[in-house]
Amino acid sequence: MSKAWGGRFTEPTNAQVELFTESISFDARLAEVDVRGSKAHAEMLSEVGLISAEEFQQISANLTEILGEIQRGEMEFSPSLEDIHMHIESALIRRLGDVGRKLHTGRSRNDQVSTDIRLYIRDCIDVIDELLQQFQASFVSRGDADIDIVLPGYTHMQRAQPVSATHYWLCWCEKLQRDRERLVDCRKRVNVSPLGCAALAGSTLPINRDRTAELLGFDSVAANSLDVSSDRDYLVEFSSALGLIAVHLSSWAEEWILWCTTEFGFLTLSDAYTTGSSIMPQKKNPDVLELIRGKSARTIAATQQLFLLLKGLPLAYNRDLQEDKLAAFAAYDTVRSCLELAPAIVRNATLNVDRINARIEEGFLDATALMEYLIKQGVPMRSGHETVGHLVHLCEQKKCRLADLTLEELRASSSTINEDVYDILGARNAMTALQSYGSGGRDRVVEQLNRWQGRLGM
Ligand code: ARG
Numbered sequence: 001m002s003k004a005w006g007g008r009f010t011e012p013t014n015a016q017v018e019l020f021t022e023s024i025s026f027d028a029r030l031a032e033v034d035v036r037g038s039k040a041h042a043e044m045l046s047e048v049g050l051i052s053a054e055e056f057q058q059i060s061a062n063l064t065e066i067l068g069e070i071q072r073g074e075m076e077f078s079p080s081l082e083d084i085h086m087h088i089e090s091a092l093i094r095r096l097g098d099v100g101r102k103l104h105t106g107r108s109r110n111d112q113v114s115t116d117i118r119l120y121i122r123d124c125i126d127v128i129d130e131l132l133q134q135f136q137a138s139f140v141s142r143g144d145a146d147i148d149i150v151l152p153g154y155t156h157m158q159r160a161q162p163v164s165a166t167h168y169w170l171c172w173c174e175k176l177q178r179d180r181e182r183l184v185d186c187r188k189r190v191n192v193s194p195l196g197c198a199a200l201a202g203s204t205l206p207i208n209r210d211r212t213a214e215l216l217g218f219d220s221v222a223a224n225s226l227d228v229s230s231d232r233d234y235l236v237e238f239s240s241a242l243g244l245i246a247v248h249l250s251s252w253a254e255e256w257i258l259w260c261t262t263e264f265g266f267l268t269l270s271d272a273y274t275t276g277s278s279i280m281p282q283k284k285n286p287d288v289l290e291l292i293r294g295k296s297a298r299t300i301a302a303t304q305q306l307f308l309l310l311k312g313l314p315l316a317y318n319r320d321l322q323e324d325k326l327a328a329f330a331a332y333d334t335v336r337s338c339l340e341l342a343p344a345i346v347r348n349a350t351l352n353v354d355r356i357n358a359r360i361e362e363g364f365l366d367a368t369a370l371m372e373y374l375i376k377q378g379v380p381m382r383s384g385h386e387t388v389g390h391l392v393h394l395c396e397q398k399k400c401r402l403a404d405l406t407l408e409e410l411r412a413s414s415s416t417i418n419e420d421v422y423d424i425l426g427a428r429n430a431m432t433a434l435q436s437y438g439s440g441g442r443d444r445v446v447e448q449l450n451r452w453q454g455r456l457g458m
Protein backbone atom coordinates (compact mmCIF):
# COMPACT_ATOMS: atom_id res chain seq x y z
CA MET A 1 0.00 0.00 0.00
CA SER A 2 1.46 3.38 -0.94
CA LYS A 3 1.86 5.85 1.91
CA ALA A 4 0.07 9.18 2.07
CA TRP A 5 3.47 10.62 2.99
CA GLY A 6 5.45 8.45 0.55
CA GLY A 7 6.51 11.03 -2.07
CA ARG A 8 10.09 11.51 -0.88
CA PHE A 9 10.74 7.83 -0.19
CA THR A 10 12.29 5.46 -2.67
CA GLU A 11 12.33 2.33 -0.49
CA PRO A 12 9.28 0.68 1.08
CA THR A 13 8.89 0.79 4.86
CA ASN A 14 10.36 -2.17 6.72
CA ALA A 15 7.52 -4.48 7.82
CA GLN A 16 8.74 -4.57 11.42
CA VAL A 17 8.74 -0.78 11.48
CA GLU A 18 5.14 -0.75 10.33
CA LEU A 19 4.18 -3.03 13.21
CA PHE A 20 6.22 -1.00 15.64
CA THR A 21 4.81 2.38 14.67
CA GLU A 22 1.13 1.51 14.15
CA SER A 23 -1.56 2.79 16.48
CA ILE A 24 -4.63 1.43 14.69
CA SER A 25 -4.73 -1.43 17.20
CA PHE A 26 -5.64 1.07 19.91
CA ASP A 27 -6.91 4.23 18.22
CA ALA A 28 -9.70 2.67 16.11
CA ARG A 29 -12.07 3.78 18.86
CA LEU A 30 -11.48 7.37 17.63
CA ALA A 31 -13.27 6.64 14.32
CA GLU A 32 -16.48 8.43 15.28
CA VAL A 33 -14.79 11.60 16.55
CA ASP A 34 -12.33 11.55 13.63
CA VAL A 35 -15.24 11.62 11.20
CA ARG A 36 -16.96 14.35 13.24
CA GLY A 37 -13.76 16.42 13.11
CA SER A 38 -13.23 15.83 9.39
CA LYS A 39 -16.79 16.80 8.51
CA ALA A 40 -16.46 20.08 10.41
CA HIS A 41 -13.09 20.71 8.78
CA ALA A 42 -14.51 20.03 5.29
CA GLU A 43 -17.51 22.26 5.94
CA MET A 44 -15.18 25.10 6.95
CA LEU A 45 -12.99 24.47 3.87
CA SER A 46 -16.07 24.85 1.67
CA GLU A 47 -17.14 28.04 3.45
CA VAL A 48 -13.76 29.72 2.89
CA GLY A 49 -13.67 28.54 -0.73
CA LEU A 50 -10.82 26.00 -0.45
CA ILE A 51 -13.20 23.28 -1.68
CA SER A 52 -16.61 23.58 -3.31
CA ALA A 53 -19.95 23.07 -1.57
CA GLU A 54 -20.47 20.05 -3.81
CA GLU A 55 -17.13 18.57 -2.76
CA PHE A 56 -18.00 19.09 0.92
CA GLN A 57 -21.30 17.23 0.41
CA GLN A 58 -19.49 14.32 -1.26
CA ILE A 59 -16.85 14.18 1.46
CA SER A 60 -19.41 14.37 4.23
CA ALA A 61 -21.69 11.68 2.78
CA ASN A 62 -18.77 9.33 2.13
CA LEU A 63 -17.32 9.85 5.61
CA THR A 64 -20.70 8.81 7.03
CA GLU A 65 -20.60 5.64 4.94
CA ILE A 66 -17.00 4.90 5.90
CA LEU A 67 -17.86 5.28 9.58
CA GLY A 68 -20.75 2.87 9.07
CA GLU A 69 -18.34 0.32 7.57
CA ILE A 70 -15.97 0.68 10.50
CA GLN A 71 -18.75 0.40 13.05
CA ARG A 72 -20.12 -2.72 11.38
CA GLY A 73 -16.63 -4.22 11.48
CA GLU A 74 -16.36 -4.25 7.70
CA MET A 75 -13.14 -2.28 7.38
CA GLU A 76 -9.98 -4.33 7.46
CA PHE A 77 -7.30 -2.56 9.46
CA SER A 78 -3.72 -2.68 8.29
CA PRO A 79 -0.57 -1.60 10.16
CA SER A 80 0.75 -0.14 6.90
CA LEU A 81 -1.92 2.58 7.19
CA GLU A 82 -0.66 3.38 10.70
CA ASP A 83 -3.64 4.86 12.44
CA ILE A 84 -7.36 5.54 12.28
CA HIS A 85 -6.81 8.90 10.57
CA MET A 86 -4.99 7.31 7.63
CA HIS A 87 -7.49 4.47 7.37
CA ILE A 88 -10.38 6.88 7.04
CA GLU A 89 -8.59 9.27 4.69
CA SER A 90 -7.37 6.51 2.39
CA ALA A 91 -10.87 4.98 2.29
CA LEU A 92 -12.18 8.41 1.28
CA ILE A 93 -9.56 8.76 -1.46
CA ARG A 94 -10.38 5.26 -2.74
CA ARG A 95 -14.00 6.35 -3.06
CA LEU A 96 -13.60 9.96 -4.26
CA GLY A 97 -10.15 10.23 -5.87
CA ASP A 98 -9.03 13.87 -6.08
CA VAL A 99 -11.94 15.17 -4.01
CA GLY A 100 -10.84 12.86 -1.20
CA ARG A 101 -7.30 14.13 -1.62
CA LYS A 102 -8.50 17.63 -0.62
CA LEU A 103 -9.77 16.76 2.86
CA HIS A 104 -6.42 17.15 4.60
CA THR A 105 -6.05 20.75 3.33
CA GLY A 106 -4.94 23.14 6.07
CA ARG A 107 -4.52 20.52 8.76
CA SER A 108 -2.02 17.88 9.88
CA ARG A 109 -2.44 14.64 11.74
CA ASN A 110 -0.95 16.46 14.72
CA ASP A 111 -3.87 18.83 15.19
CA GLN A 112 -6.23 16.13 13.91
CA VAL A 113 -5.25 13.59 16.56
CA SER A 114 -5.41 16.14 19.35
CA THR A 115 -8.85 17.28 18.13
CA ASP A 116 -9.99 13.67 18.12
CA ILE A 117 -8.70 12.93 21.60
CA ARG A 118 -10.27 16.09 22.98
CA LEU A 119 -13.64 15.25 21.44
CA TYR A 120 -13.36 11.68 22.71
CA ILE A 121 -12.31 12.65 26.25
CA ARG A 122 -15.06 15.27 26.39
CA ASP A 123 -17.56 12.46 25.78
CA CYS A 124 -15.77 10.22 28.30
CA ILE A 125 -16.07 12.93 30.94
CA ASP A 126 -19.81 13.12 30.34
CA VAL A 127 -20.12 9.32 30.61
CA ILE A 128 -18.13 9.19 33.86
CA ASP A 129 -20.12 12.08 35.31
CA GLU A 130 -23.37 10.25 34.64
CA LEU A 131 -21.99 7.04 36.19
CA LEU A 132 -20.81 8.96 39.26
CA GLN A 133 -24.28 10.39 39.64
CA GLN A 134 -25.77 6.90 39.49
CA PHE A 135 -23.29 5.73 42.12
CA GLN A 136 -24.30 8.65 44.36
CA ALA A 137 -27.97 7.85 43.77
CA SER A 138 -27.41 4.24 44.87
CA PHE A 139 -26.19 5.47 48.26
CA VAL A 140 -28.97 8.05 48.58
CA SER A 141 -31.57 5.39 47.70
CA ARG A 142 -30.63 3.56 50.93
CA GLY A 143 -30.84 6.73 53.01
CA ASP A 144 -34.41 6.59 54.33
CA ALA A 145 -34.35 2.88 55.14
CA ASP A 146 -31.00 2.92 56.94
CA ILE A 147 -31.27 6.23 58.83
CA ASP A 148 -32.05 4.56 62.18
CA ILE A 149 -29.35 1.92 61.96
CA VAL A 150 -26.48 2.83 64.25
CA LEU A 151 -23.02 1.93 63.00
CA PRO A 152 -19.72 2.33 64.78
CA GLY A 153 -17.49 4.99 63.29
CA TYR A 154 -13.77 4.17 63.42
CA THR A 155 -10.46 5.91 63.74
CA HIS A 156 -7.29 3.82 63.54
CA MET A 157 -9.70 0.93 62.81
CA GLN A 158 -10.73 1.16 66.49
CA ARG A 159 -14.32 1.85 67.50
CA ALA A 160 -14.70 5.58 68.00
CA GLN A 161 -18.18 7.18 67.93
CA PRO A 162 -21.59 6.03 66.70
CA VAL A 163 -23.15 7.42 63.52
CA SER A 164 -26.28 6.80 61.51
CA ALA A 165 -25.63 4.27 58.71
CA THR A 166 -26.91 6.91 56.29
CA HIS A 167 -24.04 9.16 57.36
CA TYR A 168 -21.72 6.53 55.88
CA TRP A 169 -23.67 6.50 52.62
CA LEU A 170 -23.65 10.27 52.26
CA CYS A 171 -19.94 10.35 52.99
CA TRP A 172 -19.38 8.63 49.64
CA CYS A 173 -21.73 11.08 47.92
CA GLU A 174 -19.55 13.98 49.08
CA LYS A 175 -16.35 12.39 47.82
CA LEU A 176 -17.97 11.51 44.50
CA GLN A 177 -19.29 15.06 44.20
CA ARG A 178 -15.76 16.43 44.40
CA ASP A 179 -14.79 13.88 41.74
CA ARG A 180 -17.54 15.26 39.53
CA GLU A 181 -16.43 18.84 40.13
CA ARG A 182 -12.85 17.96 39.18
CA LEU A 183 -14.10 16.49 35.90
CA VAL A 184 -16.19 19.58 35.16
CA ASP A 185 -13.11 21.70 35.73
CA CYS A 186 -10.90 19.46 33.59
CA ARG A 187 -13.51 19.55 30.82
CA LYS A 188 -12.92 23.31 30.42
CA ARG A 189 -9.32 22.73 29.39
CA VAL A 190 -10.20 19.70 27.27
CA ASN A 191 -12.76 21.72 25.35
CA VAL A 192 -10.34 23.95 23.45
CA SER A 193 -9.86 23.51 19.70
CA PRO A 194 -6.42 22.63 18.34
CA LEU A 195 -7.79 22.19 14.81
CA GLY A 196 -6.01 24.36 12.26
CA CYS A 197 -2.72 24.51 14.18
CA ALA A 198 -1.71 22.00 11.53
CA ALA A 199 1.71 20.39 12.05
CA LEU A 200 3.08 22.94 14.55
CA ALA A 201 3.06 26.40 12.92
CA GLY A 202 -0.42 26.89 11.53
CA SER A 203 -1.20 27.40 7.86
CA THR A 204 -0.72 29.89 5.05
CA LEU A 205 -4.24 29.07 3.88
CA PRO A 206 -7.24 31.25 4.83
CA ILE A 207 -8.74 28.62 7.16
CA ASN A 208 -11.33 29.66 9.75
CA ARG A 209 -10.47 28.08 13.10
CA ASP A 210 -13.33 29.76 14.91
CA ARG A 211 -15.77 28.08 12.58
CA THR A 212 -14.47 24.52 13.10
CA ALA A 213 -14.40 25.15 16.85
CA GLU A 214 -18.01 26.29 16.70
CA LEU A 215 -19.09 23.32 14.59
CA LEU A 216 -17.43 20.90 17.03
CA GLY A 217 -18.78 22.54 20.16
CA PHE A 218 -15.42 23.71 21.48
CA ASP A 219 -15.57 26.66 23.89
CA SER A 220 -12.51 28.38 22.46
CA VAL A 221 -9.61 28.15 20.01
CA ALA A 222 -6.04 27.42 21.15
CA ALA A 223 -3.98 30.59 20.68
CA ASN A 224 -0.51 29.12 20.13
CA SER A 225 0.09 26.41 17.57
CA LEU A 226 3.37 25.25 19.15
CA ASP A 227 1.71 24.94 22.53
CA VAL A 228 -1.35 23.07 21.46
CA SER A 229 0.42 20.59 19.20
CA SER A 230 2.55 19.49 22.16
CA ASP A 231 -0.14 19.86 24.84
CA ARG A 232 -1.36 16.74 26.62
CA ASP A 233 -1.83 18.45 30.01
CA TYR A 234 -5.53 17.77 29.72
CA LEU A 235 -4.88 14.02 29.68
CA VAL A 236 -2.80 14.24 32.86
CA GLU A 237 -5.66 16.17 34.46
CA PHE A 238 -8.22 13.70 33.19
CA SER A 239 -6.33 10.63 34.36
CA SER A 240 -5.60 12.29 37.73
CA ALA A 241 -9.28 12.99 38.21
CA LEU A 242 -9.94 9.34 37.35
CA GLY A 243 -7.15 8.34 39.75
CA LEU A 244 -8.94 9.99 42.64
CA ILE A 245 -12.18 8.29 41.64
CA ALA A 246 -10.27 4.99 41.68
CA VAL A 247 -8.90 5.83 45.13
CA HIS A 248 -12.42 6.50 46.41
CA LEU A 249 -13.69 3.30 44.83
CA SER A 250 -10.83 1.34 46.41
CA SER A 251 -11.53 2.73 49.90
CA TRP A 252 -15.22 1.97 49.60
CA ALA A 253 -14.43 -1.54 48.33
CA GLU A 254 -11.93 -2.15 51.12
CA GLU A 255 -14.38 -1.07 53.80
CA TRP A 256 -17.16 -3.20 52.42
CA ILE A 257 -14.83 -6.20 52.08
CA LEU A 258 -14.09 -5.84 55.79
CA TRP A 259 -17.75 -5.42 56.64
CA CYS A 260 -18.50 -8.70 54.83
CA THR A 261 -16.07 -10.72 56.94
CA THR A 262 -17.33 -13.06 59.64
CA GLU A 263 -15.33 -10.90 62.05
CA PHE A 264 -17.38 -7.78 61.23
CA GLY A 265 -20.52 -9.34 59.80
CA PHE A 266 -22.15 -5.95 59.15
CA LEU A 267 -22.98 -6.56 55.53
CA THR A 268 -24.12 -9.27 53.15
CA LEU A 269 -23.57 -8.80 49.43
CA SER A 270 -26.08 -10.15 46.98
CA ASP A 271 -25.16 -13.55 45.46
CA ALA A 272 -25.24 -11.98 42.00
CA TYR A 273 -22.27 -9.78 42.84
CA THR A 274 -20.04 -12.33 44.55
CA THR A 275 -18.21 -15.49 43.49
CA GLY A 276 -17.44 -18.89 44.99
CA SER A 277 -14.36 -21.00 45.62
CA SER A 278 -13.29 -23.97 43.49
CA ILE A 279 -12.35 -25.98 46.58
CA MET A 280 -14.18 -24.56 49.63
CA PRO A 281 -17.90 -25.14 49.20
CA GLN A 282 -18.96 -22.66 51.90
CA LYS A 283 -17.22 -19.65 50.38
CA LYS A 284 -18.89 -16.52 49.07
CA ASN A 285 -16.16 -14.10 48.13
CA PRO A 286 -16.29 -10.34 47.44
CA ASP A 287 -14.14 -10.71 44.29
CA VAL A 288 -15.83 -7.82 42.50
CA LEU A 289 -14.97 -5.45 45.34
CA GLU A 290 -11.44 -6.84 45.47
CA LEU A 291 -11.02 -6.22 41.75
CA ILE A 292 -12.39 -2.69 42.09
CA ARG A 293 -9.77 -2.17 44.80
CA GLY A 294 -7.09 -3.81 42.65
CA LYS A 295 -7.92 -2.10 39.38
CA SER A 296 -7.24 1.27 41.02
CA ALA A 297 -3.55 0.44 40.43
CA ARG A 298 -4.00 0.55 36.67
CA THR A 299 -5.82 3.87 36.79
CA ILE A 300 -3.31 5.52 39.09
CA ALA A 301 -0.42 4.16 37.01
CA ALA A 302 -1.85 5.85 33.90
CA THR A 303 -1.13 9.28 35.35
CA GLN A 304 2.46 8.28 36.08
CA GLN A 305 2.74 6.96 32.53
CA LEU A 306 1.53 10.27 31.10
CA PHE A 307 3.81 12.33 33.33
CA LEU A 308 6.79 10.24 32.26
CA LEU A 309 5.76 10.48 28.62
CA LEU A 310 5.66 14.29 28.76
CA LYS A 311 8.64 14.96 30.98
CA GLY A 312 11.48 16.57 29.03
CA LEU A 313 9.72 16.25 25.67
CA PRO A 314 10.84 19.00 23.26
CA LEU A 315 8.33 21.06 21.29
CA ALA A 316 6.17 20.45 19.36
CA TYR A 317 4.69 17.14 18.18
CA ASN A 318 6.86 14.08 18.77
CA ARG A 319 5.79 10.55 18.03
CA ASP A 320 6.14 9.71 21.71
CA LEU A 321 2.74 11.37 22.05
CA GLN A 322 1.09 8.46 20.26
CA GLU A 323 1.49 6.53 23.52
CA ASP A 324 -0.80 9.02 25.32
CA LYS A 325 -3.87 7.12 24.20
CA LEU A 326 -2.79 3.83 25.78
CA ALA A 327 -2.62 5.44 29.22
CA ALA A 328 -5.71 7.62 28.93
CA PHE A 329 -7.91 4.86 27.51
CA ALA A 330 -6.72 2.35 30.11
CA ALA A 331 -7.65 4.74 32.92
CA TYR A 332 -11.02 5.49 31.36
CA ASP A 333 -11.94 1.88 30.58
CA THR A 334 -10.95 0.77 34.06
CA VAL A 335 -12.87 3.41 35.98
CA ARG A 336 -15.86 3.05 33.71
CA SER A 337 -16.07 -0.71 34.22
CA CYS A 338 -15.90 -0.26 38.02
CA LEU A 339 -18.54 2.45 38.04
CA GLU A 340 -20.84 0.38 35.86
CA LEU A 341 -20.96 -2.30 38.57
CA ALA A 342 -20.72 -0.30 41.78
CA PRO A 343 -24.27 1.09 42.06
CA ALA A 344 -25.88 -2.36 41.82
CA ILE A 345 -23.56 -3.66 44.55
CA VAL A 346 -24.66 -0.82 46.83
CA ARG A 347 -28.36 -1.21 46.11
CA ASN A 348 -28.37 -4.99 46.54
CA ALA A 349 -26.37 -5.27 49.75
CA THR A 350 -28.07 -5.95 53.10
CA LEU A 351 -27.00 -4.48 56.41
CA ASN A 352 -27.19 -7.23 59.04
CA VAL A 353 -28.98 -5.15 61.63
CA ASP A 354 -29.26 -7.91 64.29
CA ARG A 355 -25.60 -8.65 64.02
CA ILE A 356 -24.65 -4.95 64.15
CA ASN A 357 -26.94 -4.34 67.13
CA ALA A 358 -25.66 -7.37 69.00
CA ARG A 359 -22.25 -5.72 69.35
CA ILE A 360 -23.01 -2.02 69.05
CA GLU A 361 -22.60 -1.48 72.81
CA GLU A 362 -19.04 -2.79 72.70
CA GLY A 363 -16.13 -0.37 72.41
CA PHE A 364 -17.50 2.57 74.46
CA LEU A 365 -18.90 4.43 71.45
CA ASP A 366 -20.66 6.76 73.93
CA ALA A 367 -17.53 7.81 75.86
CA THR A 368 -17.08 11.08 73.94
CA ALA A 369 -20.77 11.94 74.39
CA LEU A 370 -20.32 11.42 78.14
CA MET A 371 -17.28 13.69 78.15
CA GLU A 372 -19.27 16.37 76.31
CA TYR A 373 -22.10 15.92 78.85
CA LEU A 374 -19.58 16.81 81.57
CA ILE A 375 -18.46 19.86 79.58
CA LYS A 376 -22.09 21.01 79.42
CA GLN A 377 -22.19 20.61 83.22
CA GLY A 378 -19.31 23.09 83.46
CA VAL A 379 -16.41 20.65 83.73
CA PRO A 380 -13.26 21.72 81.81
CA MET A 381 -12.72 19.54 78.74
CA ARG A 382 -9.41 18.00 79.85
CA SER A 383 -10.82 17.15 83.28
CA GLY A 384 -13.91 15.59 81.68
CA HIS A 385 -11.66 13.56 79.38
CA GLU A 386 -9.76 12.20 82.36
CA THR A 387 -12.92 11.45 84.34
CA VAL A 388 -14.45 9.46 81.50
CA GLY A 389 -11.11 7.70 80.99
CA HIS A 390 -11.30 6.51 84.58
CA LEU A 391 -14.92 5.40 84.12
CA VAL A 392 -13.97 3.42 81.00
CA HIS A 393 -11.22 1.76 83.00
CA LEU A 394 -13.74 0.91 85.72
CA CYS A 395 -16.11 -0.59 83.12
CA GLU A 396 -13.33 -2.70 81.68
CA GLN A 397 -12.65 -4.13 85.14
CA LYS A 398 -16.35 -4.73 85.77
CA LYS A 399 -16.87 -5.97 82.20
CA CYS A 400 -19.82 -3.66 81.66
CA ARG A 401 -20.91 -0.65 79.58
CA LEU A 402 -20.86 2.97 80.73
CA ALA A 403 -24.67 2.83 80.69
CA ASP A 404 -24.56 -0.09 83.17
CA LEU A 405 -22.84 2.01 85.86
CA THR A 406 -25.15 3.22 88.64
CA LEU A 407 -25.69 6.91 89.25
CA GLU A 408 -23.67 6.53 92.48
CA GLU A 409 -20.73 5.00 90.58
CA LEU A 410 -20.87 7.78 88.02
CA ARG A 411 -21.22 10.52 90.66
CA ALA A 412 -18.26 9.09 92.53
CA SER A 413 -16.17 10.27 89.55
CA SER A 414 -17.95 13.57 89.01
CA SER A 415 -20.64 15.01 91.26
CA THR A 416 -21.99 17.08 88.36
CA ILE A 417 -23.55 13.95 86.83
CA ASN A 418 -27.36 13.66 87.16
CA GLU A 419 -30.01 11.11 86.24
CA ASP A 420 -30.33 12.69 82.75
CA VAL A 421 -26.88 11.28 81.87
CA TYR A 422 -28.64 8.08 80.81
CA ASP A 423 -30.25 10.05 77.96
CA ILE A 424 -26.89 10.24 76.21
CA LEU A 425 -25.41 6.89 77.25
CA GLY A 426 -25.66 3.91 74.94
CA ALA A 427 -24.66 3.98 71.26
CA ARG A 428 -28.05 5.03 69.92
CA ASN A 429 -28.43 7.87 72.42
CA ALA A 430 -24.90 9.04 71.75
CA MET A 431 -25.56 9.01 68.01
CA THR A 432 -28.83 10.94 68.37
CA ALA A 433 -27.17 13.51 70.63
CA LEU A 434 -24.68 14.53 67.92
CA GLN A 435 -25.93 17.92 66.80
CA SER A 436 -23.17 19.91 65.07
CA TYR A 437 -23.56 20.66 61.37
CA GLY A 438 -22.26 17.78 59.26
CA SER A 439 -22.23 15.35 62.19
CA GLY A 440 -23.46 11.74 62.14
CA GLY A 441 -26.43 12.50 64.44
CA ARG A 442 -29.85 11.50 63.14
CA ASP A 443 -31.30 15.01 62.70
CA ARG A 444 -28.27 16.35 60.93
CA VAL A 445 -28.08 13.33 58.66
CA VAL A 446 -31.77 13.72 57.74
CA GLU A 447 -30.96 17.31 56.79
CA GLN A 448 -28.13 16.14 54.51
CA LEU A 449 -30.21 13.30 53.10
CA ASN A 450 -32.89 15.80 52.08
CA ARG A 451 -30.22 17.94 50.45
CA TRP A 452 -28.89 14.98 48.46
CA GLN A 453 -32.35 13.78 47.47
CA GLY A 454 -33.10 17.27 46.17
CA ARG A 455 -29.78 17.60 44.41
CA LEU A 456 -30.16 14.26 42.61
CA GLY A 457 -33.87 14.79 41.94
CA MET A 458 -34.88 11.74 43.99
N1 ARG B 1 -1.07 8.11 15.28
C1 ARG B 1 -0.45 9.37 15.60
C2 ARG B 1 -0.61 9.68 17.07
O1 ARG B 1 -1.43 9.11 17.67
C3 ARG B 1 -1.08 10.46 14.79
C4 ARG B 1 -0.17 11.63 14.59
C5 ARG B 1 0.95 11.28 13.73
N2 ARG B 1 1.72 12.41 13.38
C6 ARG B 1 2.93 12.36 12.80
N3 ARG B 1 3.53 13.47 12.57
N4 ARG B 1 3.48 11.21 12.49
O2 ARG B 1 0.08 10.50 17.63
